[in-house]
Amino acid sequence: MDLNQCARPVTAYKRSFDTFGAVPDVVAEEVPVALVYNGISHVVMMALPSDLEEFAVGFSLSEGIIQNRSEIYGMDVVPACRGVRVELEVSSESFMKLKERRRSLAGRTGCGVCGLEQINDVIRPVKPLPRTATFDLQHLDRALAAMKACQLVGDVTGCTHAACLLDDHGGTIGCMEDVGRHVALDKLLGARGMxxxxxxxxxSRVVLISSRASYEMVQKAASCGVEVLLAVSAATGLAVETAEKAGLTLAAFCRPGRATVLTHPERLTNAGLPAQRGVVIDSVAERTFRRPAEESVS
Structure with missing residues (x-):
């Protein structure tokens, strides 16, 4: 990632206690990215201007437009007026799927459901997942630290989300960041597919995200074969319901030393011991979960 491409210096005016004055600051870039399939513009999303091929592949996979990378015959990233066009040539079968699930051209910042024309297109069924992945939560602290270290733009702007693919010991196989949580996940899923x-x-089928686990985050992950989704913040009710039906292991409030397991705990262990649903796992003991009032749900 080119940090100069994804962040810009600005002059800000800050109040700190009794002082107020000009200070240098840095903000993240955000540009409209149009995904164009076989010459037809399908959706526009707001994103960091980096890793856009990965984004296009990941979006195509997580939205069910393609089943694997080989269904994309060609791809070009083309600068456009105040934005970027990613032009994809896909198989005729994939293009037919796309036309059946049309989107409007405008979307908000990384929103996975903005612009969908039919309610039924939002709630898409997901095939049940296999049970091949496992993860020991004693490695969660390492994963959280690694994810923070990967957020180069976020480190200087405080403005990005991240999604990381984890190995068995909590190391990051790959990590993507973006101003939108959905886009960060799509970029990671695209890199994985490529x-x-x-x-x-x-x-690997274990993913850690820096945001809340909303329905569309669970759906995107499950659609790409992710079996374990670990979220730093809260999970929504529909996300839990979707994860339960898909057979996805979902844990929320993943923080140093603890995590709240919501669905399918059989894939998780804590220092070799089985995890349980609906309780916090910490490094010392299991305890009933009570969310602190200051917890973020971003």
Whole structure:
């Protein structure tokens, strides 16, 4: 990622206690990115101007437009007026799926459901997931630290979300960041879809996200075969329901030393011991979960 491309210096005016004055600051870039399939513009999303091929592939996979990267025959990233166009040539079968699930051209910042024309297009069924992945929550602290270290733009702007693919020991196989949580996840899923055929470690099915676990985050992850989704913040009711039906292991409030397991705990252990649903796992003991009032739900 080119930090100069994704962030810009500005002059800000800050109040600090009794002082007020001009200070240098840095803000994240945000540009409209149009995804164009076989010459037809499908959706416009707001995103950081980086890793856009990965975004296009991940969006195509997580939205069910394609099943694998090989269904994209060509792709070009083209600068446009105040934004970027990603032009994709996809198989005729994929293009037919796309036309059946049309979107309007305007979307908000990384919103996974903005612009959908039919309510039924939002609530899409997901095939039940296999049970091949496991993760020991004793490695969660390492994963959280690694995710923070990967957020180069977020470190200087405080303005990005991240999504990380984890190995068995909490190390990051890959990490993507964006101003939108959905876009960050799509970029990661796209990188996974592009690299897994030649790099076996990218077949990992465990993902950590810096945001809340909303319905569309669960749906995107499950649609791409992710079996374990670990979220730093809260999960919504529909996200829990969707994860339960899809067979996805969902844990919320993943913070140093603890996590709240909401669905399918059988894939998780804590220092080798089975995790349980609906309780906090911490490094010392299991306890009934009570969310602190100051917890973020971003």
């Amino acid at each position: 690299r897994a055929p030649t790099a076996p470690e990218w077949n």
